[in-house]
Amino acid sequence: MKHAYRGFARASGLAALFGLVALGTTSCKQAEAQGGGNSPAAQFAFRNSADTPPPDPGRIFKLSADYPKAMPGPCAECEWLKIPVSFEANFPPKESPHAWTQGRWSEYLASILRYVRQGQDPNLRDEVGFLVDVGGSTRWFNVPWMAFDPSVGREYRHGTTNERTAELEDLVGPDGKPLPADADSIGAAHFLPHMTTACKQRYPRGFETWSVGYYNPHGGYAIGKAIPKDGVPRVGEYMGSPMPDGLPFPVGTAVMKVLTTNAPVDCVPFLAGSPEWRVNRHVQNPNTKEYMCKREVQVSRIVQIDVAVTDPRSPSGWVYGTYAYNGTLKGATFWDRLMPLGVQWGADPWTFPAVPKRDSLPLQQSVANPKIDIFQHMGCQGRLAGPVDNPQSSCMSCHSSAYAAKPGSLSVMGTNVPPSFGFDGLCTAYSAENAAYFQTTRPPQSYSSGHYPNAMSLDTSLQLEVAYQEYGQYATTKAPKPCKDPS
Numbered sequence: 001m002k003h004a005y006r007g008f009a010r011a012s013g014l015a016a017l018f019g020l021v022a023l024g025t026t027s028c029k030q031a032e033a034q035g036g037g038n039s040p041a042a043q044f045a046f047r048n049s050a051d052t053p054p055p056d057p058g059r060i061f062k063l064s065a066d067y068p069k070a071m072p073g074p075c076a077e078c079e080w081l082k083i084p085v086s087f088e089a090n091f092p093p094k095e096s097p098h099a100w101t102q103g104r105w106s107e108y109l110a111s112i113l114r115y116v117r118q119g120q121d122p123n124l125r126d127e128v129g130f131l132v133d134v135g136g137s138t139r140w141f142n143v144p145w146m147a148f149d150p151s152v153g154r155e156y157r158h159g160t161t162n163e164r165t166a167e168l169e170d171l172v173g174p175d176g177k178p179l180p181a182d183a184d185s186i187g188a189a190h191f192l193p194h195m196t197t198a199c200k201q202r203y204p205r206g207f208e209t210w211s212v213g214y215y216n217p218h219g220g221y222a223i224g225k226a227i228p229k230d231g232v233p234r235v236g237e238y239m240g241s242p243m244p245d246g247l248p249f250p251v252g253t254a255v256m257k258v259l260t261t262n263a264p265v266d267c268v269p270f271l272a273g274s275p276e277w278r279v280n281r282h283v284q285n286p287n288t289k290e291y292m293c294k295r296e297v298q299v300s301r302i303v304q305i306d307v308a309v310t311d312p313r314s315p316s317g318w319v320y321g322t323y324a325y326n327g328t329l330k331g332a333t334f335w336d337r338l339m340p341l342g343v344q345w346g347a348d349p350w351t352f353p354a355v356p357k358r359d360s361l362p363l364q365q366s367v368a369n370p371k372i373d374i375f376q377h378m379g380c381q382g383r384l385a386g387p388v389d390n391p392q393s394s395c396m397s398c399h400s401s402a403y404a405a406k407p408g409s410l411s412v413m414g415t416n417v418p419p420s421f422g423f424d425g426l427c428t429a430y431s432a433e434n435a436a437y438f439q440t441t442r443p444p445q446s447y448s449s450g451h452y453p454n455a456m457s458l459d460t461s462l463q464l465e466v467a468y469q470e471y472g473q474y475a476t477t478k479a480p481k482p483c484k485d486p487s
Contacts, residue, residue: 039230039231041231041232042230046231048063048154049155050149050150051280052156053156061129063159064138065141065224066138067224068224072252075218075251081252083107083108083111085108093361097370100370109340113323113338116256119133119134122333124275124302124334130158130212138217141224143213143227143464143466145467148470149470150293151293151481155210155279155281157278157279158258159212160260161211161212162188162208163208163210189205190206190388191203195268199267203289205290207262208261210259210279211257214255214256215253216253216255222246222250225245226246226464227467231471232471242406243457244464247443247461248317248443249317250310251310251311252310253309255308256305256307257305257306260300260302261303262298262301263301275302276299276300278297278298278299283295292486302334304389305323305338306386308321308395311345315346316400316442316460317442318345319344320344320345321341321342322341322342322384323340324339324341324387342368344395345396346364347365347437348364348366349438349439352430353428354434354437355430366384366396368382380393380397383397383438390422398420400439400440401418401419402458402459402461402462403417403418403452403455403458404417404464405454406454410469411468417452417455418436418452435449436448445457
């Protein structure tokens with residue numbers, strides 16, 4: 001696993017939970033015309049995309065950044081907050097084979113999806129995309145500063161960013177060799193469940209994930225406080241510790257993310273009928289299959305929908321959930337063919353590799369859908385993760401490592417902020433690093449290893465981690481790192 005994460009340790013751009021970062025050659029005047037303010041930082045913070053749309057682009061993404069100026073009232077539509085689910089841990093753990101249904105977690109997750117799909121196109125068609133306006137008002141907002149890095153930042157059609165990629169070298173296997181045919185993912189590239197060896201050999205560099213995330217008004221209010229119109233991140237104080245202004249995210253916050261893959265249907269039959277979004281993503285070298293800096297509008301199929309909500313009953317303050325597209329399901333719309341994989345509200349710190357195997361207890365902060373028939377992929381030791389996520393991590397452990405250096409400073413994973421996307425030995429053996437990574441924390445707690453005492457909690461938001469990092473890149477160099485083709 002050493003190569004898989006080397007790019008993150010040295011990269012100035014960070015991958016996100018809900019997306020990565022980017023910038024092309026757009027001038028300040030072009031950036032301002034795309035929606036930024038008059039300040040130099042704002043011109044880049046609030047750009048719509050890293051790339052420049054052609055003269056007649058067809059569909060074009062516009063950053064949703066008109067954040068609420070006042071805290072929204074109680075979320076009347078947040079049905080999940082009223083569902084009586086249990087967040088309690090038991091010692092010794094109790095067997096709960098019916099927790100998904102009798103524990104009402106299935107109902108909890110379904111209520112979040114109902115909220116997310118309100119007012120959306122039934123089949124999330126390419127020409128429509130994900131709509132930010134619902135019922136006559138803006139329901140969904142984006143995080144700024146995600147269009148500053150040219151390698152992986154927002155593209156102009158759907159606003160997607162290249163997930164978990166810091167440099168294009170991260171998309172190759174160790175020492176530049178193709179991914180092994182039995183791998184699910186290495187670094188930022190991925191294969192998908194049930195792909196044949198023949199298909200993996202046809203696509204030896206794996207597939208890219210391009211994704212876009214949105215926050216509802218409660219989350220949008222917090223983002224607008226953390227990064228106001230001048231584009232300069234603000235730090236406040238919470239319980240005596242520094243945190244971005246507006247954080248932790250208020251009760252009623254909901255987040256959703258659309259994840260796409262360039263995997264073909266003939267290799268992944270369950271993608272049949274999935275919405276085919278055309279995104280301006282990396283082209284592949286026809287000979288080596290390596291992903292190059294050059295971008296072209298190409299098809300990416302929606303493979304996964306992630307959701308996350310704040311819930312004060314949760315020990316982390318959050319609940320994460322994942323849906324995977326399953327074209328074999330009967331359903332009239334795209335939304336009906338989404339298969340719930342499970343929920344997670346903590347990192348299960350009593351379970352290997354956070355503890356030695358001899359002391360490991362069954363999972364208590366993750367509940368999986370027991371009826372999953374085509375997606376065998378989950379995260380470390382059965383913790384929640386989606387089909388294009390890192391199978392050695394989990395939703396909560398990855399997002400709980402969202403920390404940042406003080407605004408204006410560079411954040412370097414594994415140096416002054418935690419390694420969100422992994423490290424040598426992730427999930428393979430009990431270690432101090434795994435014990436810290438798989439801890440359940442709640443802001444403003446410091447990262448549990450004690451190795452990053454000056455890192456500031458971002459309340460699980462990897463998107464804000466990207467924003468703070470990219471502002472740090474701007475503040476220190478006034479320019480993004482240039483994109484480099486694989487050597």
